[in-house]
Amino acid sequence: MATALRHAARRFGTRAAAEAEAEAIIERSPLYTSTRIVDSTTGRDLTPNQRKDAIFRLAQIHAQKEDLYNTIAAWQADYTAKGNVVTRKNNLLLKQLSQHVKPRPDDPRWRSSQRAVYFNDFLKFTGAVLIGKMAGDAFSHYKAKQDHDGHKGSS
Numbered sequence: 001m002a003t004a005l006r007h008a009a010r011r012f013g014t015r016a017a018a019e020a021e022a023e024a025i026i027e028r029s030p031l032y033t034s035t036r037i038v039d040s041t042t043g044r045d046l047t048p049n050q051r052k053d054a055i056f057r058l059a060q061i062h063a064q065k066e067d068l069y070n071t072i073a074a075w076q077a078d079y080t081a082k083g084n085v086v087t088r089k090n091n092l093l094l095k096q097l098s099q100h101v102k103p104r105p106d107d108p109r110w111r112s113s114q115r116a117v118y119f120n121d122f123l124k125f126t127g128a129v130l131i132g133k134m135a136g137d138a139f140s141h142y143k144a145k146q147d148h149d150g151h152k153g154s155s
Contacts, residue, residue, distance in 0.1 A: 062100075069097040073109050
């Protein structure tokens, strides 16, 4: 019974805190006030109550991202599971979440995740450029060979 009451109080407290955070975000963030949010079913602009609900849900999503990042980082600080698939997936999720949470320059895990994301993006871009260059060279070589063989046969 006590556990159920504690859980209900925590949920109520979380809801109240989330609502207060949503109100603060709505007031100070131009992203939420200037973003045009439309109804996904009709494509029409939202009513003021719908807009408030939509912004509240966005604030909840943001808070849950922060909480999940903090939870995974704390778990990794306290525990390790060597060679475990779950650990690898949590690391990937932590790197992705590092892009969505508030910047934390004092947090070594956040900085490491940011470096890893930037490095991976650099490698993706470099790979795309190199593959494009190689494909272009191969095509031009193939075309030049066809033109050269075509001129030989007509002489």
